[in-house]
Amino acid sequence: MRPPQVQIDFGTPPGTPPRTSSDFEEIPYPATHPSYNKTAQSYKHEELLPLHHMNEDTSTRRRVARGPGSSGGFMSGDEHESEMHYDDDGKDVYSKLRPTRSRVGSGRVHRPPPPPPTSISEFISQNLEHLPPVIYTLLSCWTRFHKIGRANTVVWDEAHFGKFGSHYLKREFYFDVHPPLGKMLVGLAGLLSGYNGHFEFQSGVVYNEDVPYVAMRVMMATFGVALVPLGWYTAVELGMSSWSCHLVALMVLCDVAWLCISRFILLDSMLLFFTFATVFLLTKFHNQQYQSFSFDWWMWLAFTGISIGCVTSVKWIGLFVTAVVGLYTIEDLWEKFGDLRMTNRDQIRHWAARVLCLIILPILVYMLSFKLHFLILNHSGPGDSTMSSLFQAHLVGNDFGKNPREIAFGSKITLKGMGWGGGLLHSHVQSYPVGSGQQQVTCYHYKDDNNHWAVLPTWEAPEYNPNGELQFLQDGDVIRLQHVPTTRHLHSHAVAAPVTKLNNEVSGYGNSTVGDFHDYWVVEVVDDINQGTKEHVTKIHSLTTRLRFKHQALGCYLYAANAVLPQWGFKQLEVSCTKENDPEDMHTYWNVESHWNDRLPPGDAKFYKSPFLRDFWHLNVAMMTSNNALIPDPDKEDILASSPTDWPWLRLGLRMCGWGDNQTKYYLLGTPVIWWGGTASLIVSVIVLGVYLLRHQRKYVDMTPQQWDHFLYVGKIAGYGWFLHYFPFFIMGRVTYLHHYLPTLYFSVLMLAHLLDHFIFSARWKDSTKRVAFGVCAFLIVGNFWWFRKMAWGIDGPINDHWGLLWRKTWNIYNA
Secondary structure (H helix, E strand, O other): OOOOOOOOOOOOOOOOOOOOHHHOOOOOOOOOOHHHHHHHHHHHHHHHOOOOOOOOOOOOOOOOOOOOOOOOOOOOOOOEEEEEEEOOOOEEEEEEEEEOOOOOOOOOOOOOOOOOOOOHHHHHHHOHHHHHHHHHHHHHHHHHHOOOOOOOEOOOOHHHHHHHHHHHHHOEOOOOOOOHHHHHHHHHHHHHHOOOOOOOOOOOOEOOOOOOHHHHHHHHHHHHHOHHHHHHHHHHHOOOOHHHHHHHHHHHHHOHHHHHHOOOOOOHHHHHHHHHHHHHHHHHHHOOHHHOOOHHHHHHHHHHHHHHHHHHHHOOOHHHHHHHHHHHHHHHHHHHHOOOOOOHHHHHHHHHHHHHHHHHHHHHHHHHHHHHHHHHOOEOOOOHHHOOHHHHHOOEOOOHHHOOOEOEOOOEEEEEEOOOOOOEEEEEEEEOOOOOOOEEEEEEOOOOHHHOEEEEOOOOOOOOOOOOOOOEOOOOOEEEEEEOOOOOEEEEEEEEOOOOOOOEEEEEEOOOOOOOHHHOEEEEEEEEOOOEEHHHOOOOEOOOEEEEEEEOOOOOEEEEEEEEOOHHHOOOEEEEEEOOOOOOOHHHOEEEEEEEOOOOOOOOHHHOOOOHHHHHHHHHHHHHHHHHOOOOOOOOOOOOOOOHHHOOOOOOOEEOOOOOOOOOEOEEOOOHHHHHHHHHHHHHHHHHHHHHHHHHHOOEOOOOHHHHHHHHHHHHHHHHHHHHHHOHHHHOOOOOOHHHHHHHHHHHHHHHHHHHHHHHHOOOOOHHHHHHHHHHHHHHHHHHHHHHOHHHHOEOOOHHHOOOOOOOOOOOOOOO
16 A cells, blocks of 8 residues: 655745646546545535534634635635634634635535436426426416406506506607606507507596506516516525525515505516616626626626616616615725736726626616607607707607797797706796785796797887888897786896795786886897807707897896796796806706797708707706605695605505595505514624624634625625615605615515525524424415405405504504
8 A cells, every 4th residue: 555645845946936726737536536526525514514513622613704804795706715723712813814716705606507418307307496486486477467457447656657658659758757668668568458548547547448457567567577586596696595595585475565566557566677687687797706708707797787777767766776786896896906916907807897888888778768768759749848949849740840940029939948857938827925926937848828928129119010121039139028928028126036035036027018127138149059159140040049038137147947936836947037147057048949920931840950969868857857856745745655764664554546445445565574574684684793793803703704705795785785775765855655665675685584594594403493494484474475465456345344454553554
């Protein structure tokens, strides 16, 4: 028998560069070789042995990471392991670092793909892992589609989002505060279901027989069905045990709020789908970090970027999950920046890949949704006045392109404010209850006769003859603007505006025979899209010439920003006269939108071009302005609204329809054990992290480096995701509702499953104990769901006959 060989290291000869692992050829043992099996088993035992699976000699000598400051971030490649030496109290006395080959220490354990199956039985055995998510998906179909057409009335926000299908089928331009992808998908659902687009979707109204509302609901609910398999596979990619994967799938399947919101013609099911998909794709990409720049690495990185573009194209709340991906990417690149073994070329490639796939690609997807939106909705509709005058001129059914190009005295016009979100200069017979008490002048987004103004010369000018020689409007002319329906003149004086107190009030004053010098406005040309800068503008044209109106007596400028008048002003935008002369202030810019003058020839649409990028930017700013205007109304009580502090502990629910005894009633309320358990897990996770950090500081060892990396990785995905989806609502001024918390809930579900996995299912407990723990959790989840299932499936009859639903006194389920 040969004696064991001894290897002696005499060091490296002088002048010889150090050798790396790439200089050697690694020859693995065959899988059947005894040495291979012994080595693999010992390695597996060493790496995957649970913390508590140790005897008395090793229970106080656990191998742990050096703490959160090591390589345990989102990305844990290029890490170092350490030789750890312990005293009798289990403390790490000192550590000696040694480099190891790069690998991902968190997420799903990478396994080589199996060989191609040679029989059906072998194919089935290789894919048995996909059987549970298939079963859960079938159950998801049942819960989402069960009695989906029970209520034949327009439920809750179907009155708002259902109209999208009508406008897309009629191809009418329609303004809304949300990006267009979700609205296009609603329109596609209407098209595929055979909807003709002629139903008004008024809240509580019974659907007509020719409205395929059930088919449209089913298509929206399909996105809700997909949440369950996405939850399962995300848990798999996060490296959770099979027990925790089952719990994640059960919680997504059995949450009543997710179920309820998915069963109607709303955007929320699509928002949730793309939020879940973005997290899943991010975890898939993370698990490819061991083979950077491979095909799979590029594929999952690109899919993540596409999903980011889609989720932000449904609702801007999708920006929150985008921030999660952004934090992951920042930490990932920071770790790579500190890797001195990585070449500069690879550093640049990593940065370029992230910029390309996670910034440029999502922006292109987002812009593409708007391009399709503009191409499809190319007819004039109720929302086109939000867009620029040039954009409207190209809509089918709009007559702006036929306007006479040159403006003359005596012309009747409408003036469009060119500030972002600006409307049409408007007046009505109501007077200001404050200030001068004269007739109100506002900015209004909808077209009517109260937007019409006549261009007239000053009172001191020679008597104006409407049938005399035409006098065209030019830069520097002093004019009067007379409101056609009421004959009042656009007027300003040294009285504070009702909202913007630093500006002067603008009002309607006098009549066709009464007025004064405070009615005079000096026309100042800014530029013209066709003619160029001010110096090249020879004549003022409708649509293309941008103007400012300076009050001749006060020197202030006609101004329409985003200040909203109180209820006495019908919540329209305030028009005032700003004392600041800022030539770059878009809120002082105006253009002639409509123009009527029988003595002038009609215009030609070929002169009016509206660039896509300008329209894209204009619509996004208008959406942002309208979003910011969705603030709580102090003049009325919104019984559906809630505050962010109400959500984590389910303090309030939401009645989604009428509550009469003869109506099918739906109440938006989450499954309590899921919501309360998720919120409690977030608190526990902070405590656990603090304890681990304190023990690490005292040199106690609780986990191996790989286990610590995995604990932090999943905790950061869940914790950062919840924080970034929840706390922005505290700084928003807009009104909030319970459904705003639904994307946030997903991350608390992941955190709950993560902690259960960490302390129970991946711990040293016996299998029987794990089965009991899983059974208790599953029973609570399913039992809670079954108790509250009618909240989502519909409650018939008097609500007070359904006892046992009022688990919190603050829920307004029962009638008083």
